[in-house]
Amino acid sequence: MISFPLLTTIVFLPLVGAAGVLALRNRDIGCRYLTIFVMAADLLLVMSLFALNTHQGGIGLPGRWMRIEDFAWITAFGARFTLALDGISLMLILLTAVLGILAVLISWKSVTRHVAAFHFFLLVMQTGVLGVFLSTDLLLFYLFWEAQTIPMLFLIGVWGHDRRIYAAVKFAIFTIGGSLLMLTALLSLYILHGRQSGHYTFALFDLMQTTFHGPVELLLFAAFTLAFAIKVPLLSLHSWLPDAHTEAPTAGSVILAGILLKTGAYALLRFAFPLFPDAARFFTPWLICLGLAGIFYAGWIAFAQKDIKRLIAYSSIAHMGLIIVGVAVWNLMSLSGSLLQMLNHGLTTSALFILIGMLDERLHSRQLSDMGGLWKTAPVWSAFFLFFTLASLGLPGLNNFVGEILILVGVFSVRPWTAVIGFCGLLWTVAYSLHMLHESLWGEPRAQRPQDIPDLTLRELAVLTPLCAAVIWLGLHPGPVLDILQNAASGLMTHGASLAALTPPAFP
Amino acid sequence: MTLLSWKPILFQLMLTGGAVFIFGVGAAAKRSSKNLLFILTIITLISAALMALFIHGESPTFSGMLDTGSYARCFDVLFAVTALLSLLFSHRHAGLQSVAGDEFYGLVICAVLGMSLIAGAVHWLIFFLGFELLSLAFYVLIAACQNDSGYEAALKYMVMGMVSSGFLLFGIAMLYSATGSLQLAASLGASVPSGQSAGSPAALLALALILTAAGFKVSLAPFHLWTPDVYQGAPAPVTAFLTTGSKAAVFAGLLRILLLTSGWLWAHCTPVLWMLAAVTMFAGNIAALTQTRMKRLLAYSAVAQMGYAAMGLMAAKSDGGLSVIFYLSAYALMDLGAFGVIATCSASADADTDALDQFQGFGYSHPWQGAMLTICLLSLAGLPPTAGFMGKFFIFRDVLKAHYTGLAILGIIAAILSLYIYLKVIVTLYMRPGAESGPAIPVEIRDGGFGTAARWAFAVIAFGVLWLGLFPSFWLTVIARMTVS
Numbered sequence: 001m002i003s004f005p006l007l008t009t010i011v012f013l014p015l016v017g018a019a020g021v022l023a024l025r026n027r028d029i030g031c032r033y034l035t036i037f038v039m040a041a042d043l044l045l046v047m048s049l050f051a052l053n054t055h056q057g058g059i060g061l062p063g064r065w066m067r068i069e070d071f072a073w074i075t076a077f078g079a080r081f082t083l084a085l086d087g088i089s090l091m092l093i094l095l096t097a098v099l100g101i102l103a104v105l106i107s108w109k110s111v112t113r114h115v116a117a118f119h120f121f122l123l124v125m126q127t128g129v130l131g132v133f134l135s136t137d138l139l140l141f142y143l144f145w146e147a148q149t150i151p152m153l154f155l156i157g158v159w160g161h162d163r164r165i166y167a168a169v170k171f172a173i174f175t176i177g178g179s180l181l182m183l184t185a186l187l188s189l190y191i192l193h194g195r196q197s198g199h200y201t202f203a204l205f206d207l208m209q210t211t212f213h214g215p216v217e218l219l220l221f222a223a224f225t226l227a228f229a230i231k232v233p234l235l236s237l238h239s240w241l242p243d244a245h246t247e248a249p250t251a252g253s254v255i256l257a258g259i260l261l262k263t264g265a266y267a268l269l270r271f272a273f274p275l276f277p278d279a280a281r282f283f284t285p286w287l288i289c290l291g292l293a294g295i296f297y298a299g300w301i302a303f304a305q306k307d308i309k310r311l312i313a314y315s316s317i318a319h320m321g322l323i324i325v326g327v328a329v330w331n332l333m334s335l336s337g338s339l340l341q342m343l344n345h346g347l348t349t350s351a352l353f354i355l356i357g358m359l360d361e362r363l364h365s366r367q368l369s370d371m372g373g374l375w376k377t378a379p380v381w382s383a384f385f386l387f388f389t390l391a392s393l394g395l396p397g398l399n400n401f402v403g404e405i406l407i408l409v410g411v412f413s414v415r416p417w418t419a420v421i422g423f424c425g426l427l428w429t430v431a432y433s434l435h436m437l438h439e440s441l442w443g444e445p446r447a448q449r450p451q452d453i454p455d456l457t458l459r460e461l462a463v464l465t466p467l468c469a470a471v472i473w474l475g476l477h478p479g480p481v482l483d484i485l486q487n488a489a490s491g492l493m494t495h496g497a498s499l500a501a502l503t504p505p506a507f508p
Numbered sequence: 509m510t511l512l513s514w515k516p517i518l519f520q521l522m523l524t525g526g527a528v529f530i531f532g533v534g535a536a537a538k539r540s541s542k543n544l545l546f547i548l549t550i551i552t553l554i555s556a557a558l559m560a561l562f563i564h565g566e567s568p569t570f571s572g573m574l575d576t577g578s579y580a581r582c583f584d585v586l587f588a589v590t591a592l593l594s595l596l597f598s599h600r601h602a603g604l605q606s607v608a609g610d611e612f613y614g615l616v617i618c619a620v621l622g623m624s625l626i627a628g629a630v631h632w633l634i635f636f637l638g639f640e641l642l643s644l645a646f647y648v649l650i651a652a653c654q655n656d657s658g659y660e661a662a663l664k665y666m667v668m669g670m671v672s673s674g675f676l677l678f679g680i681a682m683l684y685s686a687t688g689s690l691q692l693a694a695s696l697g698a699s700v701p702s703g704q705s706a707g708s709p710a711a712l713l714a715l716a717l718i719l720t721a722a723g724f725k726v727s728l729a730p731f732h733l734w735t736p737d738v739y740q741g742a743p744a745p746v747t748a749f750l751t752t753g754s755k756a757a758v759f760a761g762l763l764r765i766l767l768l769t770s771g772w773l774w775a776h777c778t779p780v781l782w783m784l785a786a787v788t789m790f791a792g793n794i795a796a797l798t799q800t801r802m803k804r805l806l807a808y809s810a811v812a813q814m815g816y817a818a819m820g821l822m823a824a825k826s827d828g829g830l831s832v833i834f835y836l837s838a839y840a841l842m843d844l845g846a847f848g849v850i851a852t853c854s855a856s857a858d859a860d861t862d863a864l865d866q867f868q869g870f871g872y873s874h875p876w877q878g879a880m881l882t883i884c885l886l887s888l889a890g891l892p893p894t895a896g897f898m899g900k901f902f903i904f905r906d907v908l909k910a911h912y913t914g915l916a917i918l919g920i921i922a923a924i925l926s927l928y929i930y931l932k933v934i935v936t937l938y939m940r941p942g943a944e945s946g947p948a949i950p951v952e953i954r955d956g957g958f959g960t961a962a963r964w965a966f967a968v969i970a971f972g973v974l975w976l977g978l979f980p981s982f983w984l985t986v987i988a989r990m991t992v993s
Contacts, residue, residue: 076984077905114872139901143892150891153931157939165939169931176891177924183901184920187908 006052007069007083010045010093011130014038014100018123025116035119036104039126043097049090064491066090078190078200079139083131087488088270088339091481092133092262095346098466099258100126103251105463106354110250110361111159118159118251125151125255132263138186138202141271142179148260149175152244152252159249167240167247174240178227185223189275192216208274221279224272225287231264234287234324235294238317245313246366250357253309257316258350262342265320269327269335269492280330287328292421294321299428303435308359309366311436312352315392318429319345319400325422326407332486332493334410339485341403344391344474348400351388351467355381358460362453368436373445378455382441384464391471393433394426399474406482516567516576519560519584520624526552527617534610546599549613550592553620557588572691573631575764578990580628583760586837587623590753591616593844596965597851598745612652616749619645623757627764632680632690635761639676639721642754643669650742650750661741668734672724679717686710696768707772715773718765719780725758728784728818729791732811736795739807744860747803748847751810752840759817759836763829766821774825781822782915788815789922796929801862805929806846809888812926813839816903819919823906831902833987838887838895838976845884845969849877852962864936871937878937880966887973889930890923895976902980 017038024030053066066085073081103122111118128151131144149172157168186202193210194200201207212220230237245253273280295318302314323345326338358381359374360366375382391398404426412419456464474481514521530548537544560581568577595616618641625638647669651662680690686708689695696715723731739747769777792812799805817839820832853874854860861867871878887896900923907916976983 074979074981074984076981076988146892146897150886153934154938157935165935168939169928169935172931173924173927176927180920180924184904184908184916187901187905187916188913191905191909 005069005071006045006049007067007085007134008071008081010042010049011083011127011134013042013045014123014126014130018120018127021116021120021123028115031116031119032104032108035123036101038123039097039100039104042126042130043094043101046090046094046097049085053085053090064487073137073140077139077202078194079202080137081140082137082203083134084136085134086491087484087486088266088492089133089488091339091343091484092259092266093130095262095343096126096129096133096259099254099346099350102350102354102463102467103254105459106254106357107249107251108459110357114158118155121151121154122251122255125155129255129259129263133266136204136270138190138204138207138271140202141267142183142186145179145263145267146176148263149179152256152260155252155255156244156248160247160252161249162247163243164247167243170240171244174230174237178230178237181223182227185220188216189220204271204275210275212276212278217276217279218282221272221276221283224275225268225283228264228267228272229290229324232261232268232320232324233264233317234290235297235317235321236290238294238298241317242310242313245316245353246307246310250353250360253313253353253357254350257313257353258346261316261320262346265323265327265338265342268324269338273327273330274492284328284330288325288415288418291321291324291328292418292425294318294324295422295425296428299425299432303428303432306368307366308368308371308436308440309353309356311368311432312349312356315429315432316345316349318425319349319392322404322407322422322425325411325418329411329414329418330493331410331414332489333413334407335489335492336482336485337403337406337408337410339489340474340478340482341400341407343481344399344403344471347467347470347474348388348392351464351471352385352392354463354467355385355388358456368439370446371440372443373441374453375441377445377453380455380461381453384456384468386437386441387468388471389433389437391475393429397472397475399471399478402475402478402482515563516570517574518563519556519581520574520621522552522556522559523617523621523624526556527614527621530614530617531610534614545610545613546595549595549617552617553588553592553595556620557585557592560584560588569630573629573634574625575628575630579760579764580624582833582987582990583627583756584624586756586840587620587627587753590756590840590844591620591749593848593965593968594745594749594753596961597748597844597848598743599961600852600959611648615645615649619649619749619753623753626757627760629761629764630692632683632692632695635692636673636676636680638757638761639725640673642757643673646746646750646754649746650738652746653743657741658743661738664734664741665738668724672721672731675717675724676721679714679721682710682714682717686714692765693768696765696773697770707770711773712776715765715769715777716780719762719777722758722762723784726755726762726814726817727811728814729788729811732788732791732814735811736799736804736807739810740801740803740862744803744847744851744854747807748844748851751807751847752843755810755814756836756840759814759832763821763824763832766824767829778822781818782912785815785818785822786915786918788812788818789919790815790925793922793926793929796926799929800864802850802864802867802933803847803860803862805864805933806843806850809926809929810843812922813843813888815922816900816919819907819912819915820903822912822915823903823910826910827906828990830984830987831899831906833990834902834976834980834984835899837983837987838899838973841969841972841976842884842887842894842896845880845966845973846888848962848965848969849881849884852959853877864933867933867936868940869937876966880970882934882937883970883973885930885933887977889927893974893977895973895980898977898980 020034021031024034068084071081073079125148128144128148135141135144153168153172156171157164189207190202193207196210233241245256248256298314298317302311305311305314323338323341326334363370391400394400394404408419408423530545534545570576622638622642622645625634629635629638647662647666650665651658683695684690687695727735789812792808792815796805796808799808817832817835820835824832850860887894890896890900904916
């Protein structure tokens with residue numbers, strides 16, 4: 001059946017927009033409007049996917065793909081252009097499309113140099129990320145995976161803050177270095193599978209049939225996971241993140257925190273775990289340990305930060321640590337909790353970065369020591385900041401609470417002690433979040449900062465209000481979203497069923 | 509011998525005729541305009557390339573000397589295109605600097621002829637002839653600007669070229685004495701007399717000598733030390749031609765030699781190639797890390813790229829060297845682009861714009877050239893969606909398939925190292941603090957100012973790099989049909 005290639009359109013529409021931006025390169029305002037138009041059109045297309053896949057009782061069917069688009073690509077290698085959509089991809093591309101629009105809106109006033117180039121990279125980036133969330137051919141996936149790095153390098157390096165070059169190069173070398181190792185593993189897997197079946201292919205579902213002997217599987221899993229864990233980032237591979245987040249322009253931070261980190265966690269559960277179930281089981285304790293350690297360590301470091309953007313960057317590591325614990329435990333509840341938490345973290349952390357970007361435009365400083373007493377001068381901004389910080393620390397009724405509870409309950413049913421430790425780790429979140437609020441919003445205004453800070457404008461309210469609504473909605477009524485994620489997660493579970501077993505297998 | 513029997517070597521005849529004609533025109537018309545010679549050269553190259561594309565002989569070889577099959581013809585086209593693109597870059601350059609007139613254009617054609625002889629040789633004499641013709645042409649071309657740095661570079665290249673020719677000649681002589689044949693296939697395949705398990709040590713030594721000679725020409729470490737000096741001294745368009753055309757030619761010859769070697773020789777060859785490839789990748793990339801001049805940086809990067817191609821040779825026995833050929837074509841495009849940008853932004857008559865600092869803010873002052881350079885650098889770094897990625901991907905696939913996992917991992921580590929080199933340049937182009945204060949390269953030569961010819965070349969290269977990177981299928985099917993006779 002030949003139908004309209006909707007997923008392909010969604011992925012490549014931003015790229016077409018990028019070409020348009022190049023054509024309009026001398027008209028800044030034209031670039032902005034074109035970009036926002038393309039992003040909005042993309043969002044509409046993503047929304048139409050919801051409508052197309054509505055069945056009785058919800059969106060999507062358990063364990064089934066909603067849509068697959070498959071074209072011939074490089075026949076000599078056995079690589080095909082395959083995009084597939086399930087609930088996880090659907091929710092993540094929705095998040096990507098939404099944050100894409102916000103990224104343009106928040107840069108409306110703050111990006112004034114090389115406007116066309118900025119939007120060009122933003123759009124190319126969007127194509128890369130959407131491709132990562134949809135492709136199920138490993139070579140295609142790798143292509144998109146790398147394609148998101150270079151635009152980010154430019155976004156940080158050209159439009160970033162003082163130490164932007166250092167941060168940009170560090171980011172690029174970490175991520176590309178990791179993915180080059182993954183490329184070796186990917187090729188080894190491809191050859192291994194080709195030798196076994198006589199059919200050389202990069203298709204995920206064929207490669208999942210590969211049987212391994214000896215420690216090969218461990219090595220391959222390690223290489224894949226290394227690349228993904230750098231993006232997440234897992235503790236010990238995280239050192240690029242505080243620099244990149246802090247030095248990036250607001251739009252860059254939003255995309256980094258909101259989307260790029262998610263690609264790492266997504267790839268882990270879409271590729272690394274299903275491809276190498278036994279090795280994943282073997283490494284589960286390690287992943288859990290690193291995830292838990294990340295919660296504590298990053299929380300502790302965040303508490304000591306003086307730069308508010310850096311503080312939130314570290315809090316990202318802590319949040320992602322919990323998500324990884326949920327993924328690594330691999331039961332239905334923790335997995336859907338992790339997926340929901342990816343969305344939650346994307347929303348709240350992006351909102352916080354946006355708010356800090358707005359503050360930075362007014363205050364020209366991100367140091368906590370330059371703030372204080374903001375509640376008095378800019379009440380609307382402060383209210384939003386308070387709201388999103390409370391959401392981020394897991395206040396019941398707001399979105400993060402739901403995700404965290406699901407993860408912890410899911411983990412508790414399998415590994416009670418892990419859940420207990422993880423729960424203790426969350427106390428750190430409360431500690432540094434309240435510390436941040438205390439330093440910035442309350443107290444007396446510091447003498448050295450400008451006293452008359454203008455409050456939020458209409459455009460800025462338009463950016464924040466939808467995020468606010470989403471946070472409340474996910475907090476009070478997560479059911480529909482959770483259903484979509486659970487349907488998809490149960491599909492993942494059937495593929496990687498052996499992961500659910502508790503004891504790690506013995507490896508020679 | 510009828511006239512028609514010359515048909516298979518029309519490519520070579522065309523080039524010879526063209527070169528002689530251009531020398532003639534240059535000598536006859538004392539003040540002949542360079543434009544006329546330029547156009548004549550372009551016409552010669554294009555028509556020769558068309559010959560190679562469409563005319564093929566019935567027999568696989570021409571009098572047992574020259575391959576006229578698809579392998580040689582495909583490379584002939586590649587060489588002609590390389591020369592053509594380099595010429596397009598040199599058009600403005602030749603007007604600016606005191607480049608000699610007729611001999612420049614004539615010698616470019618001679619060099620292409622030499623390349624086609626190396627790639628097509630099935631007889632050692634032809635191989636040596638091509639090797640010498642190529643070298644002689646480049647000795648002069650490198651000094652084409654008639655300045656001190658050019659002379660120095662030419663002299664260096666000449667000394668190295670003489671040494672490598674000596675190695676090659678000695679190797680051929682040994683091989684002849686060991687096997688009694690000057691045919692490539694017969695001499696390399698016959699090194700093991702039937703019924704014996706070990707071949708003659710003389711043949712082995714001969715192959716080592718030939719490998720050394722080729723190693724000099726394609727600058728495999730440890731024979732690569734001339735590369736940065738020569739590249740720096742030579743005018744940028746010549747460097748572009750030297751680094752792509754001559755290396756592709758010698759690799760084409762090398763690939764044929766290795767494919768024809770008997771199993772016994774090959775078994776002794778692989779450890780040497782393994783070492784050469786590994787050392788070259790690291791030597792090139794590590795040396796490039798600290799360079800502050802563009803041409804030297806690109807020279808070392810070119811050395812490292814040859815290491816990857818050499819790695820592909822390891823797997824050549826199993827797949828016929830497809831990955832090497834694909835990689836060479838990708839490499840030719842991206843290195844031509846990179847050196848081409850340098851060629852087009854050199855304004856003064858003395859030397860090319862070369863210092864990395866001069867390129868600060870280049871991406872903003874010269875957007876098209878900057879974008880071109882960036883694409884080529886990303887391709888050299890092996891990042892998708894460029895030809896360089898597909899080339900490396902193909903090489904790594906074949907090397908892993910051939911069970912050289914260790915070498916592949918070394919290659920990946922070298923590639924991670926090399927990231928910093930290319931990022932360093934990209935950072936300079938777009939992100940350095942002084943990037944907006946004003947370009948060091950005059951703005952006159954921005955965008956349209958660098959000449960229509962070069963703009964065409966850039967368009968072709970940019971298209972090629974992205975096309976090979978995203979849709980390599982077509983080119984893969986073309987080279988998959990090539991067979992070595």
